[in-house]
Amino acid sequence: xxxxxxxxxxxxxxxxxxxxxxxxxEGQFQVLDNHAPLVSTLGLGSLVVEEAGAIKQxxxxxxxxxxxxxxxxLVLAESVVA
Amino acid sequence: MPSLKEVRNRITSVNSTQQxxxxxxxxxxxxxxxxxxxxxxxxxxxxKLSQMLATVSSGSEAGSQNPYKQERDVQxxxxxxxxxxxxLCGGFNANVVKAxxxxxxxxxxxxxxxxxxxxxxxxxxxxxxxxRRGFSVNTAHTDVFLSLSFDKVKAAGEEIMADxxxxxxxxxxxxxxxxxxxxxxxxxxxxxxxxxxxxxNTSKAVSAAANYSFEPSExxxxxxxxxxxxxxxxxxxxxxxxxxxxxxxxxxxDKATENAxxxxxxxxxxxxxxxxxxxxxxxxxxxxxxxxxxxK
Numbered sequence: 466x467x468x469x470x471x472x473x474x475x476x477x478x479x480x481x482x483x484x485x486x487x488x489x490x491e492g493q494f495q496v497l498d499n500h501a502p503l504v505s506t507l508g509l510g511s512l513v514v515e516e517a518g519a520i521k522q523x524x525x526x527x528x529x530x531x532x533x534x535x536x537x538x539l540v541l542a543e544s545v546v547a
Numbered sequence: 548m549p550s551l552k553e554v555r556n557r558i559t560s561v562n563s564t565q566q567x568x569x570x571x572x573x574x575x576x577x578x579x580x581x582x583x584x585x586x587x588x589x590x591x592x593x594x595k596l597s598q599m600l601a602t603v604s605s606g607s608e609a610g611s612q613n614p615y616k617q618e619r620d621v622q623x624x625x626x627x628x629x630x631x632x633x634x635l636c637g638g639f640n641a642n643v644v645k646a647x648x649x650x651x652x653x654x655x656x657x658x659x660x661x662x663x664x665x666x667x668x669x670x671x672x673x674x675x676x677x678x679r680r681g682f683s684v685n686t687a688h689t690d691v692f693l694s695l696s697f698d699k700v701k702a703a704g705e706e707i708m709a710d711x712x713x714x715x716x717x718x719x720x721x722x723x724x725x726x727x728x729x730x731x732x733x734x735x736x737x738x739x740x741x742x743x744x745x746x747x748n749t750s751k752a753v754s755a756a757a758n759y760s761f762e763p764s765e766x767x768x769x770x771x772x773x774x775x776x777x778x779x780x781x782x783x784x785x786x787x788x789x790x791x792x793x794x795x796x797x798x799x800x801d802k803a804t805e806n807a808x809x810x811x812x813x814x815x816x817x818x819x820x821x822x823x824x825x826x827x828x829x830x831x832x833x834x835x836x837x838x839x840x841x842x843k
Contacts, residue, residue, distance in 0.1 A: 471592045473697040473782055474585075491763050504603055505762040506771045530772060532599055534759075541596055543701060543775065 466498050466536040468514060470524065470545060477524065477545045478514065485538060486513040487531055496533055503533040512540065522547075551825065554818040561814065565807035571635065572800035579729065579793035585695070586726070586786050593779050600772045603765055613773050614712050615742045623663045624655050625707065625716040627739065627781070629723035629788040630673035632692045636796035639724060639732065640672040646734040647677075647722045655718075665716070669703065669785060691785060700785050704778035711740045723784040724791035730798050732791040739780060742773065 468485055470478040486495045488510025496503075507529045514522045529542030628647050630640045647666075651659050658664050667685040668674035674689050688703035710716055719740040724732040761768055 471595060473589050473592045473779065475588050476591065489762065490767075502759045503762065504599065504759050504768055506768055528771075530599060530768065530775075532595075532602075539595055539599075541592060541599070541775070543778075544698065 466496075466500075466538060468538045468540070470512070470540040470542065472542055472545050477542075477547065478522075480516070482514050482516050482538075484515040486515075487540075488512060488526070490528075496531075496538060499536060500533045500538075502535075503531070505531050507531060507540075507542070512545075549817075549821070551818065551821055554814060554821060558811065558814045558818065561807055561810050565804055565811070568800045568803040568807060572797055572804060575793045575797040575800060579790060579797060582786065582790035582793055583726075586783075586790060589779075589782065589786060593783060596772065596776055596779055600769070600776055602759070603761070603768050603772065613742070613770060615708065615740055615773050615777060618741050619714075619717045621655070621658065621717045623665070623716045623718075624658050625665050625667060625710070625719045626651070627667045627669065627703075627707065627719060627721045627784075628673040628677065629721065629784055630668065630670035630676075631788075631792040632671040632690075634672065635799060636792055637799035637802075639792055639795040640670075640676070642732070642734045643673065643722055643724060644676045646736060647673075650720065650722065650736050667703070667707070670788070692789065695785070695789060697782055700782045701778050704781045705774075707739070707781070708774055708777060716740070721781065721784050723788040724795070726787045726790040726794065729794045732795055735784075737780070737784070739777060742777065 466482060468478060468480060468482045469476065484495055484497050486493060487505070488508050490506045490508040493510075494505075507526060509527050510525070512524045512526050514524070516522065525546045526540075526542040527544050529540060531541075532539045626647055628643060630643050634640070651664060655664060662683075664682065665685060666673070666677045666682045667687075668677060668689050669691045671689055674684050674686050677684050687706070688699070691699045691703065707716075707719055711719055718738065720736055721739050722734070722736045725735045727733055
C-alpha cells in the first residue's frame with residue numbers, strides 16, 4: 466500500500482510500505498494492506514513504518530489525522546521528526 | 548549651472564545608490580523564489596486537509612456546534628494585520644494599513660469608537676503604524692518573519708483561537724497581501740473567526756463518507772480538524788504575504804534602478820556640457836590673450 470506523510474512545510478515520506486503503526490488517540494493500531502476505509506485522529510507518539518524487507522523507520526509526531534482509503538494511507542501532521 | 552565638481556559628486560552618489568537598489572532587487576528575487584517554494588510545499592497539506600474535512604463533515608451534521616463557528620454579538624474585534632518587517636517595498640505595507648483602516652471605518656466603526664478593537668501585528672511595519680495611531684497592539688507574534696516556519700504561525704494561531712474561545716474577541720479578521728504574481732499583490736481581508744459554515748460541495752464526498760469508519764467519532768475528528776484548518780488559513784496568509792513582500796520589493800527596486808539610470812543620463816549630459824563650456828571658455832581666454840600680445 467502507498468503511504469504519504471505530509472506536514473505544512475514538506476512531504477516527510479512517500480512510498481510503498483507493508484505496515485504502518487499509528488499512535489491513535491484511542492490507542493495504538495496498525496494498518497496493513499487492504500485495510501477498510503478509516504479516518505482517525507492521532508495522538509502524540511511515534512509512527513512506525515515498515516517497508517518491504519522488514520526495514521523499519523520511525524517518526525515522532527505531535528498528533529494529526531490519518532485517512533485510509535483504497536490502499537492509500539495519508540497522514541497529516543503538524544510537526545514530524547524523523 | 549552647478550560646478551563640475553558638484554555634478555561629479557552627484558554622479559558618484561547616484562551611482563552607488565543604483566548599485567544598492569540593484570543588489571536589493573536581486574536579493575528580493577532570490578527570496579521570492581524561496582517564498583514561492585514555501586507556498587508550493589504547503590499546498591498539498593492544505594488541499595488534503597480541506598478534502599478530509601469535507602469528507603468527514605459531509606456524513607453528518609457534526610461540527611456545526613463547534614466553538615469556532617459560534618456567531619456572537621460583535622463586541623470586541625481582533626485584526627490580524629500581516630505586513631513586512633522592512634520597508635522599501637513600494638506601497639506594500641501602506642496598502643495593508645489602509646485596507647485595515649477602511650475595514651475598521653466601514654464595518655466596525657461602533658466597536659472602534661468604544662476602543663474595542665485590538666490589532667495583532669505579524670510583521671514590524673504594521674505594529675509601528677498602528678501603535679502610532681494609538682491602537683492597542685499585540686506584538687507577541689510580530690517577529691514571525693525573522694525565521695518563517697509553521698511552528699511560529701501555529702503559536703499565533705493557537706493564541707487567537709484560545710482568545711476567541713474564551714470570548715475575548717467575537718470576530719477575528721485577517722488583513723494581508725495575497726500573492727497574485729510577481730508584480731501584483733491584492734490586499735485581502737478575510738474573516739478567520741467565527742469560521743464560515745462550509746458551503747463546500749459536499750455532495751461529491753457523501754458517497755465515499757458512507758463507508759468510512761471513524762475513530763474516535765466524527766465530531767471529535769472534526770473538532771481536531773477545524774483548528775488545523777484555521778491554522779492553515781493563517782499560515783497561507785502569512786506565506787502569501789511573504790511572497791508578496793518580496794515581489795513588491797523587487798518591483799520597487801527595479802523601478803528605483805531604472806530611475807537612477809535616467810538620472811545618471813541627465814547628470815552625465817549636464818557634466819559634459821559644463822565641461823565643454825569650461826574648455827571653450829579657456830580657449831577663448833588663450834586666444835584673446837594671444838591676440839592681445841600679437842597686437843603689441
